[in-house]
Structure formats: C-alpha cells, structure tokens
Amino acid sequence: MIRLQTDMFPGLTPKVPADSTFVNATNEIAELKTLSFDDLIERLARSAVDFAINLAIAIFVFYLGRFVIRKIYRLISTIFLRRKIDKSLATFILSLVNIVLYFILIVTVIGILGIETTSFLAIFASAGVAIGMALSGTLQNFAGGVLILLLKPYKIGDYIEVQGYGGTVREIQIFHTIITTYDNKSISIPNGGLSTGSVNNWSREAYRRVTWTVSISYGDNVDDARKAILEMFASDERIEEARASEGGGVEIVGAGDRVPGANGLSDSGDTVRFNPEEEEEEDPETETVSKRSILDKLLRRHRAAKIALQERERKQIDALKLLIPKPDHSPKVLVNNLGESSVDLQVRAWTKTADYWNVFYYYNEKFYNELPAHGIHFPFPQMDVHVEKLQ
Secondary structure, eight states, X not given: OOOOOGGGOTTOOOOOOSOHHHHHHHHHHHHHHTSOHHHHHHHHHHHHHHHHHHHHHHHHHHHHHHHHHHHHHHHHHHHHHHXXXXXXXXXXXXXXXXXXXXXXXXXXXXXXXXXXXHHHHHHHHHXXXXXXXXXXXXXXXXXXXXXXXXXXXXXXXXXXXXXXXXXXXXXXXXXXXXXXXXXXXXXXXXXXXXXXXXXXXXXXXXXXXXXXXXXXXXXXXXXXXXXHHHHHHHTOTTBOOXXXXXXXXXXXXXXXXXXXXXXXXXXXXXXXXXXXXXXXXXXXXXXXXXXXXXXXHHHHHHHHHXXXXXXXXXXXXXXXXXXXXXXXXXXXXXXXXXXXXXXXXXXXXXXXXXXXXXXXXXXHHHHHHHGGGGTOOOOOOOOOOXXXXXX
8 A cells, every 4th residue: 555645745735624623533533543452441541530530620610619609699699788789789780690600610610621612602602692682672671670770760669750651669670660550550661761761750859849720710819819828838737838948958968968977977967077096095004905906097097088088078068059049948829820711820839749649639629618718719711792682
C-alpha cells in the first residue's frame, strides 16, 4: 500500500471539517485503531479515573455552590426585610438572583465534567432571543412592573384613575395591577401602559379641594348666601380653616423627617445639634478602653457625617419652601357665572383626602335643606311668554 506523506508536498493539505470537535473525534478514533488491547485497557482505565475525579470535583462544587447561593439568598432577603423593601419587588429580585446564580453554577459544573459549554450557551442565547420576540408585549408589562415597584407612583390602598378606570389598588403584580372600583369590580390593568402613561393618584396628597356649584335666584343677596355657607363650614371639623395655610399647607418631607425622634431629630422635627466628640462625655475614671477604640471613633465620625447631611437637607427644604407659594385653605364662596335663570356660586373648601366624598355628598344635601331658611331660593329654568291679542 502506498501511503502519501503530506509533509513531502507542502502545497497539499488534507481537507478537514471546520468543526474542531469533529476533528478531535476523528483523530481519537484513528488513534484508537492503532492501539493494542493492553494499551486500550490502560487508556480506558486512565480516562475512567480522570472522569471519576472530575465527577467528584463537580459534585463538590455543586453542593458548595448551592450552599453559597442559599447564604446569598438569605443575606439579600434579610437586607430587604430590614430596609422594608416592597414585598412584591423583594420576591421578584430574589427569584431573579436565585435563577441567575443557579444557571452560573450549572454551567460551571458542566464545564468541570469536560462537556463543551460554548454550544450550550449559544443554544440558550438563541432560545432567549426567540422567546423575547414572541413575548414582546409580556416583557413590556414585566419591565413596567419593575419600574412601578421601584419608582412607586402609587401603592396598595391608593385610589387611582388610569385608562378610563378608577378604583383602589389591591395588588401590584409583576405583569398587572389589580384595582377594585366602588361598585366592587376587579380590573386588571397591564403594567406596560401604567409605567408609560398618565396616572392620577388621588391618595398621594393629604388634602383635596372640594368644589360645589350652588345656583341661586336673581334678586337673592349673594352676601347672605356666602355668610350662611361659611357658617356651615365653621362648625365642621372636617373643613380646613384659614389656620391651615399659616404653616404653608405644603408638606415637604426630607429623609430626616420621616422618623421623628430618631436620627438626630426631635419629635417636633427640629434638628438636634450636638458635637459628636461631646455626646458621650463621661467621668475619665469610669471611661472604658472600648470607648476609646478605633471602632468608637469611626462610629462617631459616621454619626457626625449623618447629622451634617441632615442639616444640609434641612436647609435645602427651607429654601424650597420659600420658593413654593403658600396655598390658602380657607373656604371661599365666589360668583362663578351669571346664567340665563340663575346666579351660579362656586363654593370651595379643603378637607382631608379620606373625607372627600363624605364631605361632598353631605353638603349637597345640607345646602338644599338649610339655604332656603336664610332667604335663598333655588331657581328653575324660566321662559317668558308674551301673548298678544289679535284685533
């Protein structure tokens, strides 16, 4: 048999497939054919020992990785619990972290066993692209749910109006937000539109202005009507009086204001100023070594920096309050329109958001029942008809 030596002809090179895996497999098979039986057994034994060692290492790495993942999961869960992160957001992030870490662990174990992971990752990436294109709308809702949980434009219990629906938020899920209307209808709204559209949150502000339109007859005294309405408001504790505007009526909350009595703030919200080097003055004879330690100095410096940040934020809030005009919460009765058959008065009053609807319906009935006793009449649509006798 004539065997062609390729090294004798540099210009001639055998054509082999581009796939290195196929080339390696072909070379292995060709090499096995040239081995004797004893060499084959020895090689199989060596391969079995190597595989057993790799398998043992892979099992060890898997259990060690699972232990580390559980520790990381518990650590993140504890941090979320202490920071009082929203339950829905915490559950989503923990699940995502768990899936990502386990995926990395499985790929690592497969690589230790000697299995090529490049093709596996390519297949997974291609499948991810295909799934993403098929579920584009769902992924948009998913991203919207994440933004809502992070930015918190509304929370559970708020009354919102969005996309033609109005109701109280009952659940904020990853893909949908569920609201309940006043007539007890449960409506699921996709989070994609909620995160990019306009949301009217009626519960965010502490106070709301209630507006009524009261029509009186021509000839009735407007001042008498105004006086009677303001007397009704004066005896109702739910109506905010002019004193509410003395403090500005605008509540600007800073980081230090959220927990009165803590973080260097008094119960009144004023900053408690003190020198961190003097906050723990004690008798030198009773001062322990631990209070002079490096850790104690670091804690004092951290506390001093925290108080300095709170003081700077306080000054910024005070400066912002000067720029915002103080709203007037005092009740008002204004002539809004001179209609064809009536003088339309616009009545304005401020109340707490929780009392809005109770106040609105209560005074609708009260105006109707009590204003006539003060000489105020409610007009009806009128039409003057002139009849002429024909001669």
